[in-house]
Amino acid sequence: MTVTDAPRIISARLGKPRSWTLETYLADGGYRGLRAALAMTPQQIHDHVNVANILGRGGAGFEAGRKWGMLRKAEPLYLTINGDESEPATFKDHALIEGDPHQLIEGSLICAYAIGADQVFIYTRGEFPLAIERLEAALNEAYAYGAVGRNIFGSEFSIDIVVHPGAGAYICGEETAMLESLEGKRGYPRIKPPHFPAAIGLYGAPTIVNNVETVSNLPWVVLNGGEAFAALGEGRSKGTKLIALAGHVKRPGNYELEWAKVSFRDLMYDPRLGGGIRDDNELKAFIPGGVSSPWLGPEHLDVLLANDAIAAVGSMAGSGSVIPMDHTTCTVRVAWRIVRFFHRESCGQCTPCREGSGWLEKILERIENGQGRESDLDLLMDICDNISPGVTWPPAQTTICVLGPSMPPAVAAGIRTFRDEYLAHIREGRCPLPPDRLPRKLAHV
Amino acid sequence: MARLTPDNQQRARELIALYPHSRSALIPILHLLQGQDGYLSEDGMGDVAELLGLTAAEVRGTATFYDMFHLEPVGRYVVAVCTNIACMLQGAYRLLEHAEERLGVAPGGTTGDGLFTLEDAECLALCGNAPCLTVNWRFFGDVDLGRFDTLVEDLRAGRLDDEVPPHGTLSRVQRATGLQAGGEGAAGAASEGVPAALPTHLDLDTRRTTAAVASMDAGHLEGGT
Ligand SMILES: Cc1cc2nc3c(=O)[nH]c(=O)nc-3n(C[C@H](O)[C@H](O)[C@H](O)COP(=O)(O)O)c2cc1C
Ligand code: SF4
Ligand code: FES
Numbered sequence: 001m002t003v004t005d006a007p008r009i010i011s012a013r014l015g016k017p018r019s020w021t022l023e024t025y026l027a028d029g030g031y032r033g034l035r036a037a038l039a040m041t042p043q044q045i046h047d048h049v050n051v052a053n054i055l056g057r058g059g060a061g062f063e064a065g066r067k068w069g070m071l072r073k074a075e076p077l078y079l080t081i082n083g084d085e086s087e088p089a090t091f092k093d094h095a096l097i098e099g100d101p102h103q104l105i106e107g108s109l110i111c112a113y114a115i116g117a118d119q120v121f122i123y124t125r126g127e128f129p130l131a132i133e134r135l136e137a138a139l140n141e142a143y144a145y146g147a148v149g150r151n152i153f154g155s156e157f158s159i160d161i162v163v164h165p166g167a168g169a170y171i172c173g174e175e176t177a178m179l180e181s182l183e184g185k186r187g188y189p190r191i192k193p194p195h196f197p198a199a200i201g202l203y204g205a206p207t208i209v210n211n212v213e214t215v216s217n218l219p220w221v222v223l224n225g226g227e228a229f230a231a232l233g234e235g236r237s238k239g240t241k242l243i244a245l246a247g248h249v250k251r252p253g254n255y256e257l258e259w260a261k262v263s264f265r266d267l268m269y270d271p272r273l274g275g276g277i278r279d280d281n282e283l284k285a286f287i288p289g290g291v292s293s294p295w296l297g298p299e300h301l302d303v304l305l306a307n308d309a310i311a312a313v314g315s316m317a318g319s320g321s322v323i324p325m326d327h328t329t330c331t332v333r334v335a336w337r338i339v340r341f342f343h344r345e346s347c348g349q350c351t352p353c354r355e356g357s358g359w360l361e362k363i364l365e366r367i368e369n370g371q372g373r374e375s376d377l378d379l380l381m382d383i384c385d386n387i388s389p390g391v392t393w394p395p396a397q398t399t400i401c402v403l404g405p406s407m408p409p410a411v412a413a414g415i416r417t418f419r420d421e422y423l424a425h426i427r428e429g430r431c432p433l434p435p436d437r438l439p440r441k442l443a444h445v
Numbered sequence: 446m447a448r449l450t451p452d453n454q455q456r457a458r459e460l461i462a463l464y465p466h467s468r469s470a471l472i473p474i475l476h477l478l479q480g481q482d483g484y485l486s487e488d489g490m491g492d493v494a495e496l497l498g499l500t501a502a503e504v505r506g507t508a509t510f511y512d513m514f515h516l517e518p519v520g521r522y523v524v525a526v527c528t529n530i531a532c533m534l535q536g537a538y539r540l541l542e543h544a545e546e547r548l549g550v551a552p553g554g555t556t557g558d559g560l561f562t563l564e565d566a567e568c569l570a571l572c573g574n575a576p577c578l579t580v581n582w583r584f585f586g587d588v589d590l591g592r593f594d595t596l597v598e599d600l601r602a603g604r605l606d607d608e609v610p611p612h613g614t615l616s617r618v619q620r621a622t623g624l625q626a627g628g629e630g631a632a633g634a635a636s637e638g639v640p641a642a643l644p645t646h647l648d649l650d651t652r653r654t655t656a657a658v659a660s661m662d663a664g665h666l667e668g669g670t
Binding site: 014015018019020076085086087088089090091093094095098099100119125126127128129130131132133134136137139140143144149150158160162163164165166167168169170181182183184185186187203244245246247248252253254287291321323325329333334337338341344345347435438 | 463464465466468469470471472473475476497506507510511512513514528529530531533534538539567568569570571572573574575579582583584614615616617618619620621622624625626649650651655656657
């Protein structure tokens with residue numbers, strides 16, 4: 001469903017009965033994209049993808065076609081699909097893998113053919129066993145159908161896909177950590193440069209890392225052409241985007257929307273989309289692109305969902321997860337929970353991230369519990385400044401990956417926009433918003 | 446029990462064959478081991494090390510990085526309540542406190558009868574159905590306090606055994622083909638229909654909330670309107 005009449009490119013089968021089976025997929029025209037792709041040259045597909053200007057849907061928004069063009073020419077060459085989705089409040093790839101695994105397989109195959117990959121690995125978050133089961137079952141069907149393996153559909157093209165489960169580590173969504181994990185190691189991000197995957201990736205070989213949603217677009221792009229895709233959206237943001245809407249709306253869920261045609265107001269209030277803030281409460285703030293992105297407020301409701309439009313107001317579209325918060329929300333508590341997440345998930349290689357996350361969590365916890373001091377506000381900003389000098393957006397980085405610099409936005413939003421609320425906690429010795437304390441028992445980090 | 450069973454040894458060798466470098470099979474094999482015993486025992490990890498030509502420290506060092514792996518026995522059902530932002534905004538901490546009271550353990554603890562381990566989890570990517578939890582990683586969304594109690598009763602009575610396998614079970618569907626299987630490739634090319642003999646597998650329809658079905662339940666993503 002879209003508020004414009006744009007076609008549903010990636011979510012057409014989500015919610016249909018037995019959407020994950022080959023039978024459903026074929027009845028809906030499945031694998032025609034792959035057949036069409038195999039009749040083209042890899043360069044022709046690459047051209048379509050360049051024209052389509054598909055921005056990577058994993059969070060960084062890098063053009064897929066441009067990334068493919070950066071591949072170092074060497075053998076072997078790998079394609080790894082990032083299905084590790086663990087960014088808080090993001091749940092679109094989960095739905096795509098679980099609901100339409102054949103579309104993911106077909107998209108991966110088109111990508112593999114276009115870049116000349118020797119093997120494909122689909123790294124799937126370990127906590128998604130049903131998604132893994134449906135993907136493995138779909139792959140078995142696809143092998144039997146002749147869509148994967150040797151001489152696909154009777155062509156010269158042969159390739160294998162391996163479904164690789166993760167084991168519970170948010171950091172393995174970062175592409176180089178994912179490659180380490182795929183090599184059977186701890187998920188420590190690699191230093192870039194030199195470890196840009198397109199040059200030095202899996203086992204040191206050139207590797208493309210693309211997100212699940214990114215490649216799920218490919219069957220449609222090949223069938224309808226890059227220009228049809230580029231006709232949707234505006235500016236750099238072409239096609240559609242699966243937006244994961246969570247938090248204080250009446251109808252949370254995944255919505256596939258045409259880029260740059262729908263505003264945050266439409267998303268939250270349109271009865272076909274979010275349906276309004278719960279209990280018709282007032283909107284206090286919203287996080288527009290995953291918890292790493294700087295917060296926006298009611299004054300930004302008319303901003304369009306588009307990469308450039310969101311960047312223009314100082315935030316980012318990120319992975320496409322939107323979290324509205326109503327006026328009963330305590331911003332200290334939200335910042336605390338976000339920082340606690342990053343503290344638990346920091347891989348520990350870099351001091352500012354490993355230590356800073358723990359200190360931010362402790363200080364926010366004491367403010368929320370009414371034991372904060374006024375000097376804590378400067379202390380919080382000082383720690384943020386150590387993690388990401390200047391606390392600006394886009395963030396400066398002192399760390400190996402951007403997990404560290406993902407923390408300051410939530411804290412800075414609080415201190416800059418909701419300073420009075422922070423001070424009220426400190427002066428009143430309690431949280432002014434119910435419930436007024438953190439849970440007594442918190443699991444050990 | 447501790448070492449990999451002969452069947453699992455065989456499956457481990459099949460997993461190794463899928464990768465250009467054997468160490469890549471480490472995490473999938475650790476999932477096998479955890480599926481066998483519910484946790485990773487020292488002996489089991491030793492076995493895995495031997496199979497892959499790694500040291501015990503390399504195996505243990507990798508395993509301890511990942512939250513899904515337990516190095517000590519846990520309950521038959523690991524109940525992981527998400528408390529991350531979307532769930533927190535919908536009352537996840539109230540749910541977690543209720544779970545603590547109902548089960549009589551704090552997060553990280555296991556009940557005396559060995560049936561339940563409680564965990565305070567990070568985002569489980571079912572945020573549209575907040576608050577949510579998983580039992581042995583199988584999803585339950587829109588969990589209010591009443592539903593939580595019913596769930597615990599159902600688990601205790603074994604009523605959900607079909608849908609919630611014992612802790613550690615990752616995928617019950619196995620890859621049916623070796624690498625570069627040619628199979629009916631030509632057949633697929635000739636006839637565009639579903640191949641007659643599809644590999645049989647588990648019925649993957651489920652009554653539980655799934656990310657994909659959740660969208661449907663709420664009437665989302667339905668065409669037109
Ligand atoms: C801490 C961190 C976590 C990330 N998690 C994910 C993830 O779960 N899924 C994903 O596709 N990309 C994730 N990314 C982005 C990847 O590094 C990478 O940019 C992306 O997978 C590339 O695919 P795309 O170009 O198709 O978007 C993460 C990045 C960072 C720094
Ligand atoms: S920034 Fe944090 S998560 Fe990223 S490499 Fe450094 S310590 Fe690890
Ligand atoms: S925040 Fe709970 S599932 Fe995402």
